[in-house]
Amino acid sequence: MTLAERVARAVDAAPVIDLHTHLFAPQFGAMNLWGVDELLTYHYLVAETLRAEPKLAPEAFFARDKAAQADLVWDALFVRRSPLSEAAAGVATVLAAFGLDPAARDLREARAFFAARRVEQHVEDVLRLAGVSALAMTNDPTDPEERALWEAGLAPDPRFHAALRLDRLIAAQDLKAELTRWIARMRPRYLAISVNEVSAPPRAVLDACREHDLPFAMMIGVRRAVNPRLGVAGDGVSAVDLTPLERLAAENPDVRFLVTTLARENTHTLCVVARKFANVLPFGCWWFMNNPSLIEETTMMRLEMLGPTFVPQHSDARVLDQLIYKWRHSRRSIASALTRRYGAMPVPPTDAQIERDARALLGGIAGEWLKA
Structure with missing residues (x-):
């Protein structure tokens, strides 16, 4: 070795x-925030999305509900571009850790996965996967x-x-x-x-x-x-x-x-x-x-x-x-x-x-x- x-x-x-x-x-x-919509509307990714989509006014972005914001971030940073930034690559790492496809065309599978989870078990799984x-x-x-x-x-x-x-x-x-x-x-x-x-x-x-x-x-x-x-x-x-x-x-x-x-x-x-x-x-x-x-x-x-x-x-x-x-x-x-x-x-x-x-x-x- x-x-x-x-x-x-x-x-x-x-x-x-x-x-x-x-x-x-x-x-x-x-x-206690968790799940794919929270991951994608993290402020690092919001700033990156508004940079990638300069025609989208911040006010128009924030007027959407959280799920719609997450859909927009996913399309801008994961579907139409590669997740090369550390914040975007991090989301891909999380999804892969749970057996989800970080190259999916939409968020249906990821949302269904997180919606079926119990918060107590999810906390245990995250701490274990992170080694925290x-x-x-x-x-x-x-x-x-x-x-x-x-x-x-x-x-x-x-x-x-x-x-x-x-x-x-x-x-x-x-x-x-x-x-x-x-x-x-x-x-x-x-x-x-x-x-x-x-x-x-x-x-x-x-x-x-x-x-x-x-x-x-x-x-x-x-x-x-x-x-x-x-x-x-x-x-x-x-x-x-x-x-x-x-x-x-x-x-x-x-x-x-x-x-x-x-x-x-x-x-x-x-x-x-x-x-x-x-x-x-x-x-x-x-x-x-x-x-x-x-x-x-x-x-x-x-x-x-x-x-x-x-x-x-x-x-x-x-x-x-x-x-x-x-x-x-x-x-x-x-x-x-x-x-x-x-x-x-x-x-x-x-x-x-x-x-x-x-x-x-x-x-x-x-x-x-x-x-x-």
């Missing part, structure tokens, strides 16, 4: 703890639908860990009281915020992290609504100055910071920051970075600069079924980077060493930070 085959085998076998998703446990009801043992949700108590479920005493599947999103909650008049309330109710594994530029969070956030021993996750570099006509598909990216992150880590050595950046240009600087501050953990290839070529490049750089002390990927999945393709595709990129680094070692690694490293990178390090 070649080195590449040994590494691929170990990476494929390692259970994943997915550090950041937008998924919901089955107990959240309709908020646990994941972190993104939970926003300012969302009325989600807030009502938590206040009704919802208890999620224990494999679906809460993560308290601060994007809108941070504007609360009494932030300390709100954090205390929602940490007690949700029992989140970390606090999280997505921002354009790095700035120190309110003192109440850092105090809550210390008091409850929770990491503070920062997803950096998103520019909202650069094309408002595309709705949630209209966000963009910017490279940012990470000097404030250095100050934040230096001034708060007792707070753990989970950090991912949206711009490729920031990935190297983040590695340098992490080399200097052990309380900074780079994680994942977020959003526009979630392409196999960039995942492999970023993983290589992190291995070269940090060794196996980071989390190479998170899925950022919004539709349950996306876990299958995001982790199948990411495992290939991670295994390729690991193989190249092992190949540079003067003494070849043993199978036990490869398995140890794969388990740490795919789930062990995330589990330690989440205390999962």
Whole structure:
């Protein structure tokens, strides 16, 4: 067996703890998104469709119901074009994993398949096919639908860990009281915020992290609504100055910071920051970075600069079924980077060493930070 085959085998076998998703446990009801129509109306594919069909106005697309939108996406990206983008190829991977034809002329077979499924069994099948043992949700108590479920005493599947999103909650008049309330109710594994530029969070956030021993996750570099006509598909990216992150880590050595950046240009600087501050953990290839070529490049750089002390990927999945393709595709990129680094070692690694490293990178390090 070649080195590449040994590494691929170990990476494929390692259970994943997915550090950041937008998924919901089955107990959240309709908020738990799955099925072919949800896959095809994911905002990555909406943006791609509206690019491929420039005569179709975004307003006309969004005026259709979800099934009609999905039909249009399928025809534009899968019937009249090849699914070469990562988002489109991902849908093909999911369909093939369930024995469905990713080259079908229409969605009748796929819709019938998903309609016949029970959600509980579907969750089990997806987690098994993706090799995911646990994941972190993104939970926003300012969302009325989600807030009502938590206040009704919802208890999620224990494999679906809460993560308290601060994007809108941070504007609360009494932030300390709100954090205390929602940490007690949700029992989140970390606090999280997505921002354009790095700035120190309110003192109440850092105090809550210390008091409850929770990491503070920062997803950096998103520019909202650069094309408002595309709705949630209209966000963009910017490279940012990470000097404030250095100050934040230096001034708060007792707070753990989970950090991912949206711009490729920031990935190297983040590695340098992490080399200097052990309380900074780079994680994942977020959003526009979630392409196999960039995942492999970023993983290589992190291995070269940090060794196996980071989390190479998170899925950022919004539709349950996306876990299958995001982790199948990411495992290939991670295994390729690991193989190249092992190949540079003067003494070849043993199978036990490869398995140890794969388990740490795919789930062990995330589990330690989440205390999962």
